Amino acid sequence: xxxxxxxxxxxxxxxxxxxxxxxxxxxxxxxxxxxxxxxxxxxxxxxxxxxxxxxxxxxxxxxxxxxxxxxxxxxxxxxxxxxxxxxxxxxxxxxxxxxxxxxxxxxxxxxxxxxxxxxxxxxxxxxxxxxxxxxxxxxxxxxxxxxxxxxxxxxxxxxxxxxxxxxxxxxxxxxxxxxxxxxxxxxxxxxxxxxxxxxxxxxxxxxxxxxxxxxxxxxxxxxxxxxxxxxxxxxxxxxxxxxxxxxxxxxxxxxxxxxxxxxxxxxxxxxxxxxxxxxxxxxxxxxxxx
Numbered sequence: 001x002x003x004x005x006x007x008x009x010x011x012x013x014x015x016x017x018x019x020x021x022x023x024x025x026x027x028x029x030x031x032x033x034x035x036x037x038x039x040x041x042x043x044x045x046x047x048x049x050x051x052x053x054x055x056x057x058x059x060x061x062x063x064x065x066x067x068x069x070x071x072x073x074x075x076x077x078x079x080x081x082x083x084x085x086x087x088x089x090x091x092x093x094x095x096x097x098x099x100x101x102x103x104x105x106x107x108x109x110x111x112x113x114x115x116x117x118x119x120x121x122x123x124x125x126x127x128x129x130x131x132x133x134x135x136x137x138x139x140x141x142x143x144x145x146x147x148x149x150x151x152x153x154x155x156x157x158x159x160x161x162x163x164x165x166x167x168x169x170x171x172x173x174x175x176x177x178x179x180x181x182x183x184x185x186x187x188x189x190x191x192x193x194x195x196x197x198x199x200x201x202x203x204x205x206x207x208x209x210x211x212x213x214x215x216x217x218x219x220x221x222x223x224x225x226x227x228x229x230x231x232x233x234x235x236x237x238x239x240x241x242x243x244x245x246x247x248x249x250x251x252x253x254x255x256x257x258x259x260x261x262x263x264x265x266x267x268x269x270x271x272x273x274x275x276x277x278x279x280x281x282x283x284x285x286x287x288x289x290x
Contacts, residue, residue: 018267019253020137022168100286105279111265118248118261122160127284129159130258132251134166135175140255141200143267144193150277159284166254167243171207177230178212180238184229191219259283 099107107113120128131147133140151161165176178195182188198204198215206212209230216226229235249258256266257276263283270276 018139018143019255020134020139021253022166022172022251025134025136025166025168025171100282102282104275105270105282110269110271110275110279111259111263111283112269114249114258114262114264118245118258120261121162125288126158126160127156127260127287128162128258129155129260129280129284130162130164130245130249131255132164132166132246132249132258133255134172135178135195135199136171136205137166137254138200139267141196143255143273144196146273146277148193150280154277154281156281156284156288158288164242164245166251167239167246173239174207174212176239176242177235178206180235180242181212181216181226181229183238184232184234185216185221185225187219187221194219260287262287 099113105111122128133144135141155161163179165179166172167176175195179188179192182191182195195206195215199206204211204215206215212230213223213226217223249256249264253266256264257280258264259280260283265276265279265283267273267276270279
């Protein structure tokens with residue numbers, strides 16, 4: 001195959017796909033500080049490949065765990081208790097309800113029902129919307145402006161939007177640690193888009209502690225502040241919670257959206273970006289009783 005044909009093949013493979021698959025995640029160059037152990041081990045890909053969507057085979061493999069209790073795989077009680085002041089405690093999303101009826105969207109095609117319903121961290125009268133993402137994912141980078149626009153202009157007042165980073169291997173955990181470090185420092189709103197741009201526009205993968213420290217320093221965080229937050233117990237606890245949610249949501253590709261711990265969808269399943277946000281708004285209205 002000549003060079004032109006190879007390039008065309010890569011481009012055609014990328015068109016129409018809207019997710020980064022966890023099997024494609026490259027390894028981090030420099031390990032992050034030791035984090036809580038996880039039961040999932042995903043070997044790094046041998047070479048970069050075109051993004052691929054979540055496959056039915058992955059769902060089928062995960063099916064046996066559908067019957068387990070909502071409390072299985074929960075973080076150790078000591079962590080949940082000690083960290084209760086740093087982050088909301090999880091609560092169960094409630095019993096499964098009848099799936100929304102819609103002339104536009106179909107359960108099983110445009111979204112999947114999560115059984116059992118998963119924990120949420122919002123108060124009564126609120127509906128939680130979670131985006132599971134990875135800073136190294138080009139599709140997450142492409143979707144982020146639309147997510148930000150929906151947060152600012154299209155999100156109902158009763159919806160609380162949260163982000164949960166992917167936790168597949170050392171590469172995703174490194175970027176998850178970047179996310180929670182920025183959050184702990186009170187700089188997430190300022191740095192979230194800049195982190196995406198640093199990776200996808202500037203070509204700095206932020207895949208080593210030195211690179212990450214330099215990025216934070218460029219954005220007003222001293223090395224001392226950075227090191228204290230980056231290796232803190234608060235960040236470790238948030239990483240453990242993210243790992244718990246990733247496994248409970250059975251995340252195989254990103255970006256993926258979870259509505260109130262009960263429904264899972266993405267750009268591809270919804271039929272495109274505009275359809276994704278129309279679907280999210282329908283599901284949250286259903287959950288709110290509208």
